[in-house]
Amino acid sequence: MNAHQSLAVGQPIAPPEAMSPAAAAPDAMVRFESISKTYPAYRGKPGVNALQDIDFAIPRGSITGVIGRSGAGKSSLVRLINGLEKPTTGRVIVDNSDISALVGRELRLAQRSIGMIFQHFNLLSSRTAADNIALPLEIAGWTRADIKARVAELLALVGIADKHDRYPSELSGGQKQRVGIARALATRPSVLLSDEATSALDPQTTRAILDLLASINRELGVTIVLITHEMSVVRQLAREVVVLDAGRVVESGHVADIFTHPKHPITQSFLAEVIGDSLPVSLASRIVAEPPVGGQAVIRVQVRGAGAGDTVVARLARELGLDVALLSARIDEIGGQHVGSLVLGIPGREDAQARVMAWLSQYQFPAEHLGYVA
Numbered sequence: 001m002n003a004h005q006s007l008a009v010g011q012p013i014a015p016p017e018a019m020s021p022a023a024a025a026p027d028a029m030v031r032f033e034s035i036s037k038t039y040p041a042y043r044g045k046p047g048v049n050a051l052q053d054i055d056f057a058i059p060r061g062s063i064t065g066v067i068g069r070s071g072a073g074k075s076s077l078v079r080l081i082n083g084l085e086k087p088t089t090g091r092v093i094v095d096n097s098d099i100s101a102l103v104g105r106e107l108r109l110a111q112r113s114i115g116m117i118f119q120h121f122n123l124l125s126s127r128t129a130a131d132n133i134a135l136p137l138e139i140a141g142w143t144r145a146d147i148k149a150r151v152a153e154l155l156a157l158v159g160i161a162d163k164h165d166r167y168p169s170e171l172s173g174g175q176k177q178r179v180g181i182a183r184a185l186a187t188r189p190s191v192l193l194s195d196e197a198t199s200a201l202d203p204q205t206t207r208a209i210l211d212l213l214a215s216i217n218r219e220l221g222v223t224i225v226l227i228t229h230e231m232s233v234v235r236q237l238a239r240e241v242v243v244l245d246a247g248r249v250v251e252s253g254h255v256a257d258i259f260t261h262p263k264h265p266i267t268q269s270f271l272a273e274v275i276g277d278s279l280p281v282s283l284a285s286r287i288v289a290e291p292p293v294g295g296q297a298v299i300r301v302q303v304r305g306a307g308a309g310d311t312v313v314a315r316l317a318r319e320l321g322l323d324v325a326l327l328s329a330r331i332d333e334i335g336g337q338h339v340g341s342l343v344l345g346i347p348g349r350e351d352a353q354a355r356v357m358a359w360l361s362q363y364q365f366p367a368e369h370l371g372y373v374a
């Protein structure tokens with residue numbers, strides 16, 4: 001096993017030797033233990049190694065994002081959690097039960113504690129909203145009276161009590177996903193798998209659905225696993241994130257840690273799409289590689305915590321006795337923490353730059369030198 005794959009999600013980023021494998025995370029809701037998944041060769045098509053050396057834990061009660069590009073192995077990972085696929089090697093433990101070893105009735109019973117929502121909602125068009133939500137309860141053998149009461153409760157929970165008798169064709173995308181969420185929660189699962197559940201929705205509806213998922217996590221304590229190719233979804237909702245690339249976990253940890261210290265190029269490319277690392281055009285167009293006489297060096301600094309941006313600028317100026325200009329700043333709330341990127345202008349002299357970089361490194365602010373402005 002590759003040590004870099006042995007990560008317990010929820011641990012701050014640490015050197016590989018300090019990372020805990022799944023087995024060291026006893027209070028996990030889902031544990032992948034030395035998982036690989038190979039789809040066999042079929043009708044002349046070669047076999048595919050979809051997942052390799054997967055060994056991590058999803059904390060109970062967490063919202064964990066699993067992010068990766070198309071083909072990274074996200075859907076394969078999800079199908080292992082709900083037992084639709086068996087791993088080629090290793091075990092998948094869900095709520096202390098080895099789902100990869102279950103078959104038949106035992107598997108079906110275990111699957112009732114794992115809800116799932118989908119990109120295209122997967123509702124039955126011939127059934128009303130209420131009857132779609134009732135479906136898993138009918139399959140589980142609930143009485144008609146119990147189903148009626150539970151469906152009413154679920155429709156209210158997801159905020160569409162008035163859509164009880166509507167058919168999917170009469171509902172908006174957001175309302176359809178609310179029906180999907182209610183149906184997924186019907187049998188009171190302990191895990192909710194969300195497979196690109198907001199990818200077909202506009203940004204405003206996406207935000208509303210992600211807010212609903214956050215309140216479900218908070219109020220019902222359901223562990224949520226968010227499969228997505230969008231870092232903006234991870235940023236808004238998840239506290240933990242696992243980055244998959246070519247079937248391997250390349251990085252994992254707290255979202256705020258990953259956003260401030262992305263290590264793997266694939267993570268950096270996901271972040272570049274959302275964090276707005278691009279500089280304002282008016283500033284970018286002025287940056288040059290060689291120091292102009294009397295010019296400023298331009299330094300980008302990553303900061304964390306409320307007020308951290310102001311503190312860095314003030315302390316740098318005070319403690320080093322230098323003129324520090326704030327050329328641009330952006331602060332976001334990520335994983336419940338303020339995370340930001342400051343672009344500072346400092347005196348272009350070599351000694352001043354060296355002192356600023358040493359100070360930033362001493363206080364562990366990631367920083368990069370972007371060039372100079374006149």
Ligand SMILES: Nc1ncnc2c1ncn2[C@@H]1O[C@H](COP(=O)(O)OP(=O)(O)OP(=O)(O)O)[C@@H](O)[C@H]1O
Nearest residue numbers: 039048049050068069070071072073074075076077
């Ligand atoms: N049933 C299958 N049979 C053969 N190969 C498969 C099967 N399912 C997935 N694969 C292959 O396994 C790899 C991982 O696919 P998977 O669907 O898990 O990735 P993904 O990250 O979910 O991608 P996407 O975002 O495009 O859905 C891909 O190369 C895919 O072609």
